[in-house]
Amino acid sequence: MNAALVTGGSRGIGRAICITLAKQGYYVLVNYKGNEEAAAETLAIIMSNGGAGQTLQFDVADKAQVEQVLGGWMEANEDKKIEVLVNNAGIKDDVLLMWMKDEQWDNVVNTGLGGFFYVTRLVVNSMLRQRYGRIINVVSLSGLKGMPGQTNYSAAKGGIIAATKALAQEVGKRNITVNAVAPGFIKTDMTADIDEGQFKALIPANRFGTPEEVAHAVNFLAAKEAGYITGHVLSVNGGLYT
Numbered sequence: 064m065n066a067a068l069v070t071g072g073s074r075g076i077g078r079a080i081c082i083t084l085a086k087q088g089y090y091v092l093v094n095y096k097g098n099e100e101a102a103a104e105t106l107a108i109i110m111s112n113g114g115a116g117q118t119l120q121f122d123v124a125d126k127a128q129v130e131q132v133l134g135g136w137m138e139a140n141e142d143k144k145i146e147v148l149v150n151n152a153g154i155k156d157d158v159l160l161m162w163m164k165d166e167q168w169d170n171v172v173n174t175g176l177g178g179f180f181y182v183t184r185l186v187v188n189s190m191l192r193q194r195y196g197r198i199i200n201v202v203s204l205s206g207l208k209g210m211p212g213q214t215n216y217s218a219a220k221g222g223i224i225a226a227t228k229a230l231a232q233e234v235g236k237r238n239i240t241v242n243a244v245a246p247g248f249i250k251t252d253m254t255a256d257i258d259e260g261q262f263k264a265l266i267p268a269n270r271f272g273t274p275e276e277v278a279h280a281v282n283f284l285a286a287k288e289a290g291y292i293t294g295h296v297l298s299v300n301g302g303l304y305t
Contacts, residue, residue, distance in 0.1 A: 064115065066143040067285070068092040068133075070123050070182055071152030073102035075251035076201060079274035080149050081105050083282045085114030090143050092136070093118045094152065123152045123178025124170075134185055144193055147285045148186045150179045151201040153219065157212040168215045175219030179226065187234060196239035197285045200227050201277070204247040204300050220245075224296055231294035240293035242284045246277045247300025268301030 067089035071077040077093075082105070085091045091109055093116060095102035102118040109116050121132035137145070153175040156167045179200060190196030205213050206220025224243055231241040248262060248271045259271050280299050283289060298304065 064088075064090045064143055065146040066090045066092055066140075067147035067149065068094060068119075068145050068182075068186065069149040069151055070094040070178065071096075072149075073098050073105055073118075076246065076249060076274045076277050077149075077151045078105045078108075079278035080151060080201075080281050081116070082108055082112065082114075083275070083278040084147060084149075084285065085109040085116060086112060087282065087285070089116075089147060091116035092145075094123070094133075095120055096122045096152070123150075123182055124173040126181050129181040129185060133182065137185070137189060145186050145189060146193075146195060147197045147199070148183065148190075149199045149201065149281055149285075150182060150223070152178050153201070153203075153216075155213065155216045157216070159212055160214045163215065171215040172219045172222075175216070176222040176226075179223050183230070187230075187239070190239050191234065191237050194237050194239075196234070196237075197289070198230070198239065198241040199281050199284050200224075200241075200243040201281070202227075202243045202245045202296065204245055204298070204303065207245055207296070207298070208304070227296065228294045235293055238290065240284070240290060242289075242293060243296045244277060244280045244284065245296050245298045245300065247272060247298070247303045249274060249277060249299075266301040266303045270301065272299060272301055 067084040069081045072081045072093040073095040081091050121128040202220040205217045209217045227243045250271045
């Protein structure tokens with residue numbers, strides 16, 4: 064059985080992606096940093112739908128943890144090759160740059176951009192050997208247009224977008240695609256403090272999106288049939304581009 068790894072898979076968009084990929088027959092690795100209860104709930108939903116998987120706890124920003132936990136799992140489970148990697152883990156800590164503390168910059172950039180690097184470096188080596196892979200990075204409208212108060216988050220997501228395009232060129236010959244999905248305003252815990260009524264007037268679709276709509280885009284890019292799409296950023300934003 065081939066596996067799919069979703070970082071930050073316990074809640075919100077990550078959970079929806081885990082559930083969707085499990086329905087495609089993947090053994091889903093639900094990565095989480097600290098919320099064991101939410102990760103277990105995601106796995107329970109997968110199992111109740113007839114899917115298979117397990118939770119895997121590690122902090123994507125911690126190189127040693129990534130190598131020990133994820134690397135250890137890969138060595139112990141050679142029968143389950145990771146075919147799909149979804150780099151979804153990320154945090155935001157919004158503040159204007161002039162007031163931003165060092166740790167607010169470091170935490171957001173290290174989790175988003177650093178986590179992408181540590182996890183992808185490990186997994187892509189396996190994909191190169193098996194001559195197949197799908198890497199999908201969950202970025203953000205913030206990484207495309209920039210958002211005030213999110214210099215750190217925009218930098219992290221913008222960096223991943225650039226890295227997506229570069230890595231796609233490095234691994235394309237081995238039948239590995241690297242793409243990104245850029246959600247706009249999606250109904251999750253991360254947007255719970257945003258007034259939808261106030262912001263939806265800016266969105267041509269006149270509403271916030273759902274995690275399932277982002278998961279559908281990820282699922283499209285993860286398909287074998289999407290093999291000629293790489294280095295692409297697919298916006299899921301209801302038409303909110305500028």
